[in-house]
Amino acid sequence: NTLIFAFFLFAFSCSKPKIYTENEIQIIPKPANIEIKSGTFQLKDNTKFVVSNNEQAEIVNVFLDYLKQSTGWNTEIVETVPQKNYIQFIEDENYNDEAYNLSITSNYIIITAKGEAGYLYGLESLRQLLLPEVESSNVVTDVDWVVPNLEIKDEPRFKYRGLMLDLSRHFFGKDYIKKTIDRLAMHKMNVLHLHLVDDQGWRIEIKKYPKLTEIGSWRVDQEDKHWNARESVSSDQKGTYGGFLTQEDLKEIVKYAQSKNVDVIPEIEMPAHVTSAIASYPHLSCFGNHVSVPSGGVWPLTDIYCAGKESTFEFLENVLLEVMDIFPSKYIHIGGDEATKTNWKKCPHCQKRLKEEDLNNVEELQSYFIKRMEKFINSHGKKLIGWDEILEGGLAPDATVMSWRGVKGGIEAAEQGHDVIMTPGTHCYFDHYQGPQNHEPLAIGGFTPLSKVYQFDPVVETMNEEEASHVLGGQANLWAEYIPTESHSEYMIFPRLAALSETLWSPKETRNWEDFSERIQTMFKRYKFLGINYAKSSYMVTV
Numbered sequence: 001n002t003l004i005f006a007f008f009l010f011a012f013s014c015s016k017p018k019i020y021t022e023n024e025i026q027i028i029p030k031p032a033n034i035e036i037k038s039g040t041f042q043l044k045d046n047t048k049f050v051v052s053n054n055e056q057a058e059i060v061n062v063f064l065d066y067l068k069q070s071t072g073w074n075t076e077i078v079e080t081v082p083q084k085n086y087i088q089f090i091e092d093e094n095y096n097d098e099a100y101n102l103s104i105t106s107n108y109i110i111i112t113a114k115g116e117a118g119y120l121y122g123l124e125s126l127r128q129l130l131l132p133e134v135e136s137s138n139v140v141t142d143v144d145w146v147v148p149n150l151e152i153k154d155e156p157r158f159k160y161r162g163l164m165l166d167l168s169r170h171f172f173g174k175d176y177i178k179k180t181i182d183r184l185a186m187h188k189m190n191v192l193h194l195h196l197v198d199d200q201g202w203r204i205e206i207k208k209y210p211k212l213t214e215i216g217s218w219r220v221d222q223e224d225k226h227w228n229a230r231e232s233v234s235s236d237q238k239g240t241y242g243g244f245l246t247q248e249d250l251k252e253i254v255k256y257a258q259s260k261n262v263d264v265i266p267e268i269e270m271p272a273h274v275t276s277a278i279a280s281y282p283h284l285s286c287f288g289n290h291v292s293v294p295s296g297g298v299w300p301l302t303d304i305y306c307a308g309k310e311s312t313f314e315f316l317e318n319v320l321l322e323v324m325d326i327f328p329s330k331y332i333h334i335g336g337d338e339a340t341k342t343n344w345k346k347c348p349h350c351q352k353r354l355k356e357e358d359l360n361n362v363e364e365l366q367s368y369f370i371k372r373m374e375k376f377i378n379s380h381g382k383k384l385i386g387w388d389e390i391l392e393g394g395l396a397p398d399a400t401v402m403s404w405r406g407v408k409g410g411i412e413a414a415e416q417g418h419d420v421i422m423t424p425g426t427h428c429y430f431d432h433y434q435g436p437q438n439h440e441p442l443a444i445g446g447f448t449p450l451s452k453v454y455q456f457d458p459v460v461e462t463m464n465e466e467e468a469s470h471v472l473g474g475q476a477n478l479w480a481e482y483i484p485t486e487s488h489s490e491y492m493i494f495p496r497l498a499a500l501s502e503t504l505w506s507p508k509e510t511r512n513w514e515d516f517s518e519r520i521q522t523m524f525k526r527y528k529f530l531g532i533n534y535a536k537s538s539y540m541v542t543v
């Protein structure tokens, strides 16, 4: 009798559809709204993907290439809805740009969105409902490709969700950048800011000025242990460490990024952090002294572009023309940070400019510089972004401010009615330490573990509604002085990018550290399958 009873109990529990609990849904960033239903959908080798336009087909094709790696399936894309077991894409103009709806029933999955971004994010969520084995680059057998029935309604809290890679202090090539774009999309991040110019290397081919990459992209040594202790090398030594991206490389990167809803924003630094440019073309500085591309840090930054000579502006406009031709982004970042203006005070050209323009001091001269560049950039239909130093001496009329010295620059810019991207060093600098310092690779300083990043909020409490509406979002910056290799770069980015993605995507009310720190465990498994050298230490220490 007991046996019969046990049998019935067993049969009953088998026939009862499984209901997932909320903590079994481990998507990062956490979706705005999840409603779990009973039952599951089984993904199989004959599951059909149903599309009704090219946009949908393109996004699905990329997903199927990825899915094939772990499943080995040759999944079909069709245009007519089959009887059962299909994943259908539906276009709905009423959705916001990046919003999507993911509806899973035992018979079908429907992803509804306005366009590519929404379809992509719907699929990224579906991906994270599947077991981490789906990230494997080899076919895995014995995996139940099953997902819970549910309804996800999701859209981002902020429209700007970025990561900056510094390609100057150490050079990172095309393949690594494309890999990073994949990982940004996986976390529903949508901006890659490329820091292409700095003292230690010019990293973008400019056809009109070939010396920028013949000379400016190369420096002497590649020993990186004592960044600040090193001296500049003499100008007759030819550099061996470095590299640059050709215009073809960059166009390829941009195109790839577009397929993943990632906007690539180029940064062409000015007027400081440009020793590499001055090493290539000495006349760009006030006194035309010959300098070489430094291997270590340069401080103070006195060798900067001359703000008096017309030839400086002619050079920069020609550079920007080529840059704007490569990058379709509506934004051009012109840097603007950390200019020491001692040369401007002594330079006859700059003094003449001050008089002519009726300026009171060199801060106003920097403001003149940036405003002039903004006019040029605007006249080509683009918008200017600059680091928060561009506030000094008066902000250019339509500039977007990237606030890095804390949030105060951002607050000030928002008060003046300007758009703001928050990247405060306290929470968003991924070059900082993230675990116990004795056990971590050498870093620039600071302490920004996972939990600290998770506490980030781009909107400051004191802001009123109008000011808050100017906060476009936030960004992590990975300055690369101490980061010589790709695996080290990954180590600094992951898992902190996961925390950042949630602070920028998910509604503030859904944010919960305990819950996140459980979901991140599954993300670690995904990172492992993807071969990402993530930092386990980042999670060990909480602040």
Ligand code: TNX
Residues within 6 Å of the ligand: 337, 338, 387, 404, 429, 431, 444, 479, 480, 481
């Ligand atoms: C300041 S953040 C800089 C960078 C350095 C960074 C190191 C900013 C706009 N400028 O040039 O790499 O600190 O954390």
